[in-house]
Amino acid sequence: MRLVFEKRKTRSRKAIFLVPLVSFFISLVLTAILLTIFKSNPLITYAAMFQGAFGSWPNFTETLVKAIPLMLTGLGVLIAFRLKFWNIGAEGQLTYGGIAAAWVALFWSPFLPPWMVLPTAIIIGMLAGALWAGIPAFLKVRLNVDEVLTTLMLNYVAILFAEHLYYGPWRDPKGFGFPGTPSFPEFAWLPRIAGRAHMGLIFALVLALLAWFFLNRTRWGFELEVIGNNPSAAQSQGIKIAKNIMIGLLIAGALSGLAGVCEVTGISRRLQQGLSIGYGYTAIIVAWLAQLNPIAAIFVAVLIAALLVGGDQVQMMMGLPAAMGLVLQGMLLFPMLAGSLFTEYKIRFIKQTKIANASTEQLAS
Amino acid sequence: MSSDSHPSAKRLTINAYSERGLLGFVGNQIRDMQPPILEMKGITKRFPNVVANDQVDLELHSGEVLALLGENGAGKSSLMNILAGLYRADEGEIFIRGKQADINSPRDAMRLGIGMVHQNFMLVGPMTVAENIILGMSDLSFIPDMGAVSNRIRELSERYSLKVDPESYIWHLSVGEQQRVEILKLIYRGAEILILDEPTAVLTPQESKDLNAVIHQMTSEGKSAIFITHKMDEVIAFSDWVRVLNKGRLVTVKKTRETNPQELARLMVGRDVLFRLEKKPRVPGNPVLELQNVQAIDDKGLPALRGISVHICSGEILGIAGVAGNGQEQLVEVLTGLRNTTGGKILIFGEETSNKTPLEIINCGVSCIPADRIARGIAGDMSVASNLAMKCYRKPPLVKKGVLHPSRILDLARRMIDMFRIDTPTPQTHAKFLSGGNIQKIILAREIDACRGLLIAAYPSRGLDVGATEFVRNQMIEQAEAGTAILLISEDLEELVTVADRIAVLFEGRFIGILPSDEADIERLGLMMAGVKQNNSDLNYAPSL
Numbered sequence: 001m002r003l004v005f006e007k008r009k010t011r012s013r014k015a016i017f018l019v020p021l022v023s024f025f026i027s028l029v030l031t032a033i034l035l036t037i038f039k040s041n042p043l044i045t046y047a048a049m050f051q052g053a054f055g056s057w058p059n060f061t062e063t064l065v066k067a068i069p070l071m072l073t074g075l076g077v078l079i080a081f082r083l084k085f086w087n088i089g090a091e092g093q094l095t096y097g098g099i100a101a102a103w104v105a106l107f108w109s110p111f112l113p114p115w116m117v118l119p120t121a122i123i124i125g126m127l128a129g130a131l132w133a134g135i136p137a138f139l140k141v142r143l144n145v146d147e148v149l150t151t152l153m154l155n156y157v158a159i160l161f162a163e164h165l166y167y168g169p170w171r172d173p174k175g176f177g178f179p180g181t182p183s184f185p186e187f188a189w190l191p192r193i194a195g196r197a198h199m200g201l202i203f204a205l206v207l208a209l210l211a212w213f214f215l216n217r218t219r220w221g222f223e224l225e226v227i228g229n230n231p232s233a234a235q236s237q238g239i240k241i242a243k244n245i246m247i248g249l250l251i252a253g254a255l256s257g258l259a260g261v262c263e264v265t266g267i268s269r270r271l272q273q274g275l276s277i278g279y280g281y282t283a284i285i286v287a288w289l290a291q292l293n294p295i296a297a298i299f300v301a302v303l304i305a306a307l308l309v310g311g312d313q314v315q316m317m318m319g320l321p322a323a324m325g326l327v328l329q330g331m332l333l334f335p336m337l338a339g340s341l342f343t344e345y346k347i348r349f350i351k352q353t354k355i356a357n358a359s360t361e362q363l364a365s
Numbered sequence: 366m367s368s369d370s371h372p373s374a375k376r377l378t379i380n381a382y383s384e385r386g387l388l389g390f391v392g393n394q395i396r397d398m399q400p401p402i403l404e405m406k407g408i409t410k411r412f413p414n415v416v417a418n419d420q421v422d423l424e425l426h427s428g429e430v431l432a433l434l435g436e437n438g439a440g441k442s443s444l445m446n447i448l449a450g451l452y453r454a455d456e457g458e459i460f461i462r463g464k465q466a467d468i469n470s471p472r473d474a475m476r477l478g479i480g481m482v483h484q485n486f487m488l489v490g491p492m493t494v495a496e497n498i499i500l501g502m503s504d505l506s507f508i509p510d511m512g513a514v515s516n517r518i519r520e521l522s523e524r525y526s527l528k529v530d531p532e533s534y535i536w537h538l539s540v541g542e543q544q545r546v547e548i549l550k551l552i553y554r555g556a557e558i559l560i561l562d563e564p565t566a567v568l569t570p571q572e573s574k575d576l577n578a579v580i581h582q583m584t585s586e587g588k589s590a591i592f593i594t595h596k597m598d599e600v601i602a603f604s605d606w607v608r609v610l611n612k613g614r615l616v617t618v619k620k621t622r623e624t625n626p627q628e629l630a631r632l633m634v635g636r637d638v639l640f641r642l643e644k645k646p647r648v649p650g651n652p653v654l655e656l657q658n659v660q661a662i663d664d665k666g667l668p669a670l671r672g673i674s675v676h677i678c679s680g681e682i683l684g685i686a687g688v689a690g691n692g693q694e695q696l697v698e699v700l701t702g703l704r705n706t707t708g709g710k711i712l713i714f715g716e717e718t719s720n721k722t723p724l725e726i727i728n729c730g731v732s733c734i735p736a737d738r739i740a741r742g743i744a745g746d747m748s749v750a751s752n753l754a755m756k757c758y759r760k761p762p763l764v765k766k767g768v769l770h771p772s773r774i775l776d777l778a779r780r781m782i783d784m785f786r787i788d789t790p791t792p793q794t795h796a797k798f799l800s801g802g803n804i805q806k807i808i809l810a811r812e813i814d815a816c817r818g819l820l821i822a823a824y825p826s827r828g829l830d831v832g833a834t835e836f837v838r839n840q841m842i843e844q845a846e847a848g849t850a851i852l853l854i855s856e857d858l859e860e861l862v863t864v865a866d867r868i869a870v871l872f873e874g875r876f877i878g879i880l881p882s883d884e885a886d887i888e889r890l891g892l893m894m895a896g897v898k899q900n901n902s903d904l905n906y907a908p909s910l
Contacts, residue, residue, distance in 0.1 A: 219767045222751070222758055229744035235703065236733065236741050237755050238724030 015343040020289065023335035030335075031328045038320065045314055049325070052313020053306035059313075061195030065267065067305035068197070069094065069279040071204035072259035074286035074297040075211050076252040080133075081287055082215065083248050084228045089136065089151030090256040091280025092158035093129040097257025098264040099162050100128035102181055102271035105188035105264075106170065114187035121188060122261050129257015130250040132158060137249035141242035155280070166271050180272030190266035198266030203258060204298070211294040224248055256280060285333055304329060400463040402427045402589055403448075403479075403558055408457035410443050417443040418454070419613040423591075425558065428584045431591045432604035432621070434633055436856055440613040441593045442484075445560045448591075449481035450474035472503070480551030481560040486543050488535045494518065495531040498550045521552055525582050526575075541572040548579065559583070561592040565599055577603055596688060597626040597633075597895045609633055630891025647866070649678035652715075653819050653850035654700075659709035659719075661695045669695040671874035672709065677850040679818070682841065684865030684882065685854040686890050692874040693854050694736065697823050700852070701733045702726040713819060727756070730817030734808055734825050736854070738801075742808040745797030749789045750778035752796045752807050756815040781810040786836075802833040809840060816849055823854045838864050858887045858894075872896050 032042035053063045073090040080087035104121035112120060136150035165181070172182040192198045215221040226234040227241055234241055259279065264271050286304055290296035311325020405423040409416070418440045425431050433441045446452045448459065450471040459466050461477045468474050474481075488497050495514045499505060515531040522529050527545040535543060544564065551559055559580075565573045580590050580603060592603060600607050600621060607624065609616040609632045617632050655676040663669040669692045677683045687693060698704035700711065702723040711719040713729045735741035743752050754774045758764060762773050778792040787806045789799055796804060805825070812820065822841060826834040841864055845851055855861050861868050862882050869879040870893040877893050 217769055217771070219758060219764050219769060222754075222769060225747060225751070226744050226755060229746045230740075232741045233744050233755070235723060236701065236735060238702075238722065238727045240722075240724070 012343055012346075016291075019339035019342060020291075020336060023339045024332060026335040027328060027331035030331045031324070034327060035320075035324070040318065040320055045318065045320065045324070048314050048317055049307070049310030051310075052317070053310040058195055059309065061197045063302065063305045063309045064194070064197040064201060065305075066308050067302045068200040068204055068266075069259040069263055069276070070282060070286050070301035070305055071208065071298055072200070072262070073256045073280050073283035074290065074301050075204070075207060075294055076129075076133075076255035076259075077280075077283045078287040078290065078292050078294060078297055079211065079215070079224075079248055079255070080252040082224050082228045082292055083245055084231075085137070085140065085245060085249060086148045087133065087136075087151050087249065087252055088148055088284065089133060089154050089280070090252075090259075090283045091276055091278065092151070092155035093132045093253045093256035094260040094263070094276050094280050095155075095158040095162050096132040097125040097129040097260030098271060098275050099158070099165065099260075100257070101125035101261040101264050102165075102170070102184070105184040106181060109185055109188070114185075117185070117188045118190065118265065121265060122258065125261035126254040126257045129255070129260065130253040133249045133253025133256070134246065137246050141245050162271065162275060163273070166273065170271065172270070178272075180268075181270045183270045184265065188265060189269055190262060192266065196267060198262060200259075200262030200266055203262070204301075207255065207258075208294045208298050215294065220244075220247075256283075282329070285329065289332065289336055307332075399426065401425055401460075402462055404460040404463075405444075405448065406458045406460070408444060408447060408454045408459075410440075410447060410452060411455050412443075416613050418447070420457075421610070421613070421615045423608060423615075425589050425591060427557075427587050427589055429589050429606060430580060430584055430604045431589070432600040432607040433591060433593045433610060434597075434600055434607055434629060435610035436633060439610040439633075441610055442562060444610070445481060445562060445591065445593060448474065448479055449560060450479075475554055475556070478555060478557035479560065480554065480556030480558070482544065482547040482551065482562060482564060484562045486540075486547055488543055488546060490536040491534065493532055493534055494529055494538075494546050494549075497535060497546060498531075498553050502554065518549060518553065521549060525549075525552065525579050527579055541575075544572075544576070545579075552583075557588050559588065559590040561590060563593055565594070565596070573599075597629050597891070600629060601626065626892065626895060626897075627888055630895070631888050633891070647680045647845060649681040649866070650848065651679055652676045653679050653713065654852065655710075655712040655715075657710040657712070659696075659699060659711060660707045661699050661704055662707055663695055669874050670699065670706075673871075673874075673876060674709075675869055675876065675879065677819070677852060679848045679850050680845050681867070682845050682851040682853055682865045684861035684868040685852065685871055686856075686858060686861050686868055686894055687871035688894050689856060691871045693823065693871060695874075696871070697733065697736065697821055697854065700726075700821055701731065727815075729819075731819045731821065732756070732812035732816035733821040734805075734812050734823060736823035736827075738804055738808055743796045743804055746795055748793045749782070749787070749796050749799070749807060750775055750792040753778045753781050753792075753811050756811050781814060785810040785840075805833070805837070809837060813840060813844060816844065818850060820844060820849050820851045821854075822851060824856065825853070826855070826857065826860060834860075858890045861885075861890070862887065870894055 028042075028046065032046075035042040035045050052059055054060050073094055076093065077087055077090050101121040101124065104124050105117060108120060109117055132154060133151070135154065136145070136147045139145035139150055140147045163179075166179050170181040172178065172180055175182070190198045190200065193201065215224065223234070223239045223244055226237065226239055227244055231241055260275070263275055268275070282304060286297055286300050289304075290300045307325040307329050309325075311322045311328075314320045314324055315322035401424045403423070403425040405421065408418050408421045408423070410418040421440065421444055423431075423444070433444070435441045443452060447454045448468070450468045450473050453469065459468060461479075466473075466477055468477065468479075471481075489500065492500070495511055495518055498518060499509055499514055518529070518531040521527070522531075522545075525548075527549050529538075529542055529545050529549060535546065538546065548559070561580075564576060580592075584590065592599075594600060594603075604621045607619050607621050607629065609619070609629065611633065619629075656673050659670055659673045660668065661670040671692075673692075673696065675683065685693060685696070695704055699706050699719070702718070702721050702725065706719045709719070710717055713726070713731060716729065718726050718729060739745070744755070751774070754763060754777060757777070758769065758774070763770055763777065775792055781787070782789060782792060785806045787799075787810065788803050796807060799807070809825065820841070825841070826837045838860065841851055841853065853861065853865055862885055865882050867879055868882050868885050868890065869876045870890060871877070872894065873896070877896065877898060880889075
């Protein structure tokens, strides 16, 4: 008997739906094995995680707090990935957005009427994120520089620049040495809607719908899809590749920049250490698990955020490492990637064919 | 070129025979007695929708050079890939030195002394020649003695005059040098049978001559070689025997000395016409496309088009014949805006379009069926409907203020699927799940539908079965009758003679001649493709080697 993968006649819709669900289940089983090794009952642990993430209104709002930046950066990464532009730089774009928003909130107040400070911070923050994504995009289309390297390296530039600012020139003189800027004036705070969950949630939901519409229903989205699928065919059909990559990445950067704006104006209300806890990298997982679908990205972001919050809970309640949430998150990706094979292939068992009798070793001279 | 160069080319082969001593008569006697070093019997290889090899036999004796001649898609490469262990035959047997062999991998093939130089070299750019040569060898010590390896390479390269420095890096080397490395790699590993897949396609004439000398040095030591080609002059210059394949079948076996280019050309293309198409007399209208001394360079910076002038009128089909690599690719690219010209003028409907963008040229009413349909023609991970809409999505009614109208796209797709009889489960199926013929129909449907004046078709029936081929040809004729000007590039001379009104033969970036198709016969075209100028009825054979 031999196992062969046979190409399907068409992409299986059932598989597209089932693969994420089954993968989630498999990842739960795999992590359960690990938990058992840690002498912890998996069922109780999962229950505690669920409890921690969704068990009460305050817990749920904390999950949303973490989900918002994941939604926004997830959307940014997803748009770039649709173009096969491997944007690993959402972290830096987010940080840059945060820096720019802090700049506006801290230093522009004397020149602007108070009601304009927050909108200006949002716009400038988005522009800064766009700029940070635009640099690698420009290098890619002009000089064919590998975007994986440039986007990744620019993350460090942005993060270290932020550090320089809150440790150095922008540091709060009354902060008792705490690495952070002074608190923003109150009119620059992003309104909260539930617990610490802020307006950013509304932005993310509206933008996800818009992204879905633009990617799936417009001429521009169609062009992005062709470029991502086959740039040579796109070129032959007269689609302007360089221009579309630039536009796509500016938008992607702006979305991640907005995530940064929301974090500093909605949560910490100052630029401080720990602006991002790796949202920009986790966004890659969000985009991938959502199969580059903006609507799915919203739900995946909530799920991943639940794993983060739930992980913190099991640490506090059961003494397990909080990284357990991250382990589950990592475990989630493997079966998913392996499973995507089944959308295009099916397994078939065939009988081994008779192998010709003469062995090659005998003939070797 | 004059006829003077003919004897010298011939002399190479004659010398090769005489070098092997008094082989002539005695050689034939020995040949019949000794078992062949390689024998392939009844090899059949099927791919989805196409039979690549159909009961093909092959025989090779020690010290011989065999030429496999055939058009693209005739099954030469797949036959050799079976021998080299890359494919497995569905039927048939292989005997090496009289013993049946089971070749499952390139490693098995190498163990049996069979090595192949592929058309695209399999070398690792950032590594040295010596490293590449020993790469993947099984009997290496953990830390190979590179000094000894280099010395051995020097010794071999001396003996076969394959000049290469073992310590230089692959990416420093020219294509010709890289090919020498490939050959050295095989000799180093003890190959007795060398397979060369279109070895001269990438070489300059001088390099080709050198390669010829190398092959003869090897055969004089008892090694043998098979080389794949579709160039007549190489068969004459290189080989002892020639086997001609056509559409997967073995057509004939000839001693090279006992045949001539004319005969081979005819055999390669296939003597009989398969189907006659209904070609009504068309009255050509106004010129649609005019080329005035167009020049262009290829990716390596070498001249690819050396001054092409021609015009096509509406309702006319101009066929372009020629062996691949004589400028066809670049011609299509300059016409569609993918490559800049270095001189001359391209006019479409009287408007200069040289060096305009692809979109501007599409807006002039130009459609193009690309030569490489998977690489340029479709987006495999998008639906059939999206692929069909890929040209007209810019215009209403499919789009309104930038917003697409999915149901109208679907309607359009359904109509095209019906009209062109595209066999797809649904319009939403991803294009890559379709067969080659149906993918070609998608492209054809899209390009013909969007065409407003000029259709450029590069090898539109390549790799298609008889039915699909006929369909494609009929579509082109219908389009011409409707007033479209068509530029048809093909290697299938029969296609050109039956479909085109005039045939231009492209050779080394120039038109060597333009004939009305009713004056063109396959033999005459075959000779022109090989670079033989036509002076009335005087057929001078001037090989380019």
